[in-house]
Amino acid sequence: MARIKQTDRQQILDQTRRRLLEAAADEFARAGFSDANINTISIAAGFSKGTIYNYFPSKRALLLALVDEIALQHIAFIQEQVLLESDPLLRLERFYQAGFDFVTASLPRARILFNLINGSDEKFKAYVFIAYQPMFNFVANEILARGVEQGQFRLVEPAPTAMLLMTIYLGTASQRNDEGQAWLDPAQVSALVLHGLQK
């Protein structure tokens, strides 16, 4: 009995936390960190202002928790897609395709990410890079290093090149019109990158 109750309680806690994070994502995407409003978030989540502070110690911590979540989802989604292919060239194409798909599907969350990376708060920026470290490593090892080994890519240094690919991804995928459609086509971007990487 007690254990069941315990479980129920945990579920309620998780669900509240989830709703708060969802609402926070929308608000942070809409307004950025400084202009995001804690009250707006709590109301959108269906709770009152105080509840947020039962789950997150501060507005800043709320955003960081959201970054963690976004990074996990983002990395998992891209890895999953990329690993469907084994050829490094196809993996690269998949990488851009999956990246654009992720941004399309999760535009508010992606916007938060881009805002933070190109924003002026260095602490946020550093936090994001740490959270995305697995993705950098994945691109470097599973796409670039393999392509170089197999002789499909020029002899590039995996680490800085991974950064280049990521930067191009973020820069191109983030440009959207009012309906959320990308200005650029991922195939166009990966074609361009592939030309650059091939011998």
Add this chain to the structure above:
Amino acid sequence: MARIKQTDRQQILDQTRRRLLEAAADEFARAGFSDANINTISIAAGFSKGTIYNYFPSKRALLLALVDEIALQHIAFIQEQVLLESDPLLRLERFYQAGFDFVTASLPRARILFNLINGSDEKFKAYVFIAYQPMFNFVANEILARGVEQGQFRLVEPAPTAMLLMTIYLGTASQRNDEGQAWLDPAQVSALVLHGLQK
């Protein structure tokens, strides 16, 4: 006599405006629009709070005035550099080189630009794009269209491709370490882009 006085006064006005814009550039770069502090700006410029409002009607107007100034300098600098070459391929290289140089030389101003473009305030974003329209046109006409005409580039559509080049430029040039050094090399970026554009 009267004319001299008039001139003096105008010079003082211009100089004050200049110092305010310089200080504003630093502060907006450091903190972004919302967290930038009017008081900090005026103190840094050597004036008191109220003086800003003798020159700009609001914090927002101050930033927009700065955007105008940055865009003019930015566009002029890049055009000047690019036009030193006549070959479209070399022009493209110059474009990235000049772009990276501009960011290096005017990092705070470039940061403001990137923040606005990737930020959440749609009005700021629209304003920036209008201010940079001449640059888009320049890239489309003086680099891409010429390269296509002369058979050096694939048959790309100048307008969206100009946007792609700009996006890649902004995305790559803006990534800097703490000392302001670019993570990426402009030659690397233009090589990649060139590979993508060539037949």
Add this chain to the structure above:
Amino acid sequence: MARIKQTDRQQILDQTRRRLLEAAADEFARAGFSDANINTISIAAGFSKGTIYNYFPSKRALLLALVDEIALQHIAFIQEQVLLESDPLLRLERFYQAGFDFVTASLPRARILFNLINGSDEKFKAYVFIAYQPMFNFVANEILARGVEQGQFRLVEPAPTAMLLMTIYLGTASQRNDEGQAWLDPAQVSALVLHGLQK
């Protein structure tokens, strides 16, 4: 239980609102709208500055809420007193007596009213007239029209004459010395008005 809590909370809300309005009445009476200080009001009410904005969206809205309250009290008090008599002549006397009594008892609130009516903000003025419409109607119908019907008053038009009586009331009752005593005697005023209305 829950209902009691609910009630308690509502009582606290009402009480805070009440204290804010009381303090606001004193401050607006002392200084007029423009020179009234939000901080002074909240401190006098025993709260901090921000609390006012949990109850009223702006300084202006605070004053308008106060006007609503004053008008309701004012009208109710005068109607109650006037309706103690049925003879229109006696009603007129009661009207001035009650009016002067109201001003004596609620001098700060009355001052706010007079300030607004004779002030330069047309929006405030219009708001006050709308709030006092019931009083104009009451004087026109329950005093003047009846007196004319019963042949005690000259054949005057009720509406503009009601305005005249109100104007004389406001003009005379508002003149007070430092101790809040009226310069004029309401009996004197109503005698004068009665002479003017009788055949």
Add this chain to the structure above:
Amino acid sequence: MARIKQTDRQQILDQTRRRLLEAAADEFARAGFSDANINTISIAAGFSKGTIYNYFPSKRALLLALVDEIALQHIAFIQEQVLLESDPLLRLERFYQAGFDFVTASLPRARILFNLINGSDEKFKAYVFIAYQPMFNFVANEILARGVEQGQFRLVEPAPTAMLLMTIYLGTASQRNDEGQAWLDPAQVSALVLHGLQK
């Protein structure tokens, strides 16, 4: 020669002062003391901000100088009109007629007066009453005392009754519609007052 120059200079000074006072009258009438804007006044007068402070030591002093001027004009106009008649009854009618005429002709200045009298600044109020002392005396002596002596008025005390007449005048004459037309007719008001004063 020197004396002529001196005269010219004095004329310029007087004219500037005059234009400043005219502009100040409009602005104080429009907005009341607190919301009146020194810059608006100086621009309307065709001068710059600083000039006001060459003529008046402060915004407050500017208003007081204006009050002096208004009172002098006001009193002179009413005395002149009233003294055209010798019969106290006709003088009383003239008093209200002239009063309403003055307000009609000098609405901004009259508004300033009414605002101050019914406003919340006690110092302004006291200043106005001192400036209008000659008018109170004039009404008491030249209208009321004479009417009582000649047996046309009831045996009223001149001083408080003068105050009553003035208060009624100010209260009634100040109510104007958007085109500046009085809500009430001065004949109506003086008829009412006369009924009250006659035996």
Add this chain to the structure above:
DNA sequence: TATGAATGAGAGTTCATTCAT
């Protein structure tokens, strides 16, 4: 005499955060 750039105290308002319930 007239100017207007500079000042800076002070205003209303916002909002992340606290905490008693």
Add this chain to the structure above:
DNA sequence: AATGAATGAACTCTCATTCAT
């Protein structure tokens, strides 16, 4: 666990006043 009334520091913006020219 959830609430929301209260807080008060911080913010942008206003404007009467000063003073060097």
